[in-house]
Amino acid sequence: MNSLEYRAWISRHLEISKDVLYLTQDECRKIPITHEEILDKTEKALIAYSTKKAEMPAKIGIHPLKDTFFHAMPAYIPEEFACGIKWGSCYPENRERFGYSQANGLIIFNDHESGCPLCIMDCIYVTEMRTPAVSYVAAKYLAGRNTKTFGMIGSGVQGRQHVTNISKVLPQLESIYIYDTYEPAMDKLISDLQPGIRAKIIKARSYEEIAKSTEVLASATIITGKPEPKIKDAWIQKGQTLLLCDCHSLYEDATMKRADKYLLDSIEQHNLLIGYGYYPYGLPVVYGEMGEVAAGIKKGRESAEELIVCNNVGMAVEDMMVVRVLFDRALELGIGRKLPL
Ligand SMILES: NC(=O)c1ccc[n+]([C@@H]2O[C@H](COP(=O)([O-])OP(=O)(O)OC[C@H]3O[C@@H](n4cnc5c(N)ncnc54)[C@H](O)[C@@H]3O)[C@@H](O)[C@H]2O)c1
Numbered sequence: 001m002n003s004l005e006y007r008a009w010i011s012r013h014l015e016i017s018k019d020v021l022y023l024t025q026d027e028c029r030k031i032p033i034t035h036e037e038i039l040d041k042t043e044k045a046l047i048a049y050s051t052k053k054a055e056m057p058a059k060i061g062i063h064p065l066k067d068t069f070f071h072a073m074p075a076y077i078p079e080e081f082a083c084g085i086k087w088g089s090c091y092p093e094n095r096e097r098f099g100y101s102q103a104n105g106l107i108i109f110n111d112h113e114s115g116c117p118l119c120i121m122d123c124i125y126v127t128e129m130r131t132p133a134v135s136y137v138a139a140k141y142l143a144g145r146n147t148k149t150f151g152m153i154g155s156g157v158q159g160r161q162h163v164t165n166i167s168k169v170l171p172q173l174e175s176i177y178i179y180d181t182y183e184p185a186m187d188k189l190i191s192d193l194q195p196g197i198r199a200k201i202i203k204a205r206s207y208e209e210i211a212k213s214t215e216v217l218a219s220a221t222i223i224t225g226k227p228e229p230k231i232k233d234a235w236i237q238k239g240q241t242l243l244l245c246d247c248h249s250l251y252e253d254a255t256m257k258r259a260d261k262y263l264l265d266s267i268e269q270h271n272l273l274i275g276y277g278y279y280p281y282g283l284p285v286v287y288g289e290m291g292e293v294a295a296g297i298k299k300g301r302e303s304a305e306e307l308i309v310c311n312n313v314g315m316a317v318e319d320m321m322v323v324r325v326l327f328d329r330a331l332e333l334g335i336g337r338k339l340p341l
Contacts, residue, residue: 068091227250
């Protein structure tokens with residue numbers, strides 16, 4: 001289907017420039033999409049970005065309270081006719097203060113031919129699904145083939161999704177260690193997810209235990225304005241793969257700087273974050289972008305001895321790739337409600 005055919009198809013369901021489709025978080029969750037599709041779309045998004053087949057400026061932000069941020073995240077992927085923006089916030093104390101989730105926001109999906117808004121949706125579901133998918137892509141290329149142990153620091157929205165499907169890309173997994181400063185989050189993760197997962201989920205008692213017990217270690221906790229290291233460099237070994245969804249917050253600078261390969265999702269994005277003060281010691285020498293590895297331009301893991309760090313702060317191309325699928329399916333299936341513009 002070319003761009004104008006796609007537009008004509010949309011017009012059969014929605015009067016462009018007069019209506020938008022509004023999708024709540026619950027409605028997003030009802031749209032059928034498989035884990036494999038999300039993984040595939042996310043990998044394509046990483047490749048499109050790093051091979052310059054997408055337009056995505058680094059996300060700009062505002063920071064109203066300590067350790068909080070809003071990001072404006074626009075992206076355009078010509079091959080998918082997908083363009084739009086996510087306006088997402090991260091407030092780490094939301095649970096304690098208000099009982100809300102840490103991450104919130106809205107996505108606007110636009111018609112790339114006319115610029116008109118087509119859809120407004122809650123962003124929680126898309127963020128929840130595409131962020132772990134980036135870690136899965138990273139694990140696929142950067143982890144050892146026979147990885148038996150995975151660690152997840154943070155048992156919140158992102159941590160739970162990471163644990164749910166990680167064994168699809170690390171099929172030999174035997175143990176999944178989890179660690180969270182809020183014990184009930186770990187208990188709930190185990191009771192909810194263990195029945196559907198072959199690998200045994202083990203509650204680690206400390207950062208040290210999880211760091212020393214796992215070959216691949218992911219984290220999704222909070223992004224602090226400045227790193228607040230909890231994991232000592234001495235606990236991290238050669239051969240490990242560290243997947244960060246929360247920048248350098250948990251790690252000592254020495255670990256980042258001695259990595260044999262240090263990758264980012266977007267070099268431009270992290271350079272902007274330096275300006276906001278997130279990397280007070282500067283970034284390590286960057287080996288490349290995750291999309292370059294997925295595209296085969298750069299090599300992933302080359303030996304069992306490499307310490308590899310992949311720091312993915314999240315990109316709007318990932319959102320727009322998944323949003324395009326959700327929007328199409330919602331229209332097809334009559335999910336959501338049309339609102340007048
Ligand atoms: N890279 C990306 O694309 C991306 C996307 C979404 C969220 N994030 C980041 O992922 C993180 C988690 O997001 P979420 O939606 O899962 O949040 P959440 O609030 O649902 O979960 C966070 C969990 O981490 C725990 N935690 C907080 N500080 C901790 C620490 N120092 N050590 C161990 N556990 C700790 C909390 O108790 C909570 O259970 C945030 O930092 C967010 O900014 C990144």
